[in-house]
Amino acid sequence: MPAYWISSYRAVTDTERMAAYAALAMPALTAAGGRFLARGLPEQVYEAGLEERSVLIEFDSVEAARAAHASPAYQEALAALGDGAERDIRIVPGA
Secondary structure: OOEEEEEEEEEEOOHHHHHHHHHHHHHHHHHOOOEEEEEEOOOOOOOOOOOOEEEEEEEOOHHHHHHHHHOHHHHHHHHHHOOOEEEEEEEEEOO
């Protein structure tokens, strides 16, 4: 069953650190089997109306998404980001 990694960026406080993270994270997550389905600011918001950058990545399973997060390559990306962003990451199983 597929799983989805959903990132919501509440704030980016250091654009240079964010750029360094992005340069490392995308290849790390792709190499781990992730498929980027969507990323960017919303075109439309409803309900709470949060204008947050979002990223949606599909993996083959919850286990694959967890392994991607734990991988040395992604951990290097996280170290590059440091405290450059406040965000929420969730791994959600597909229906």
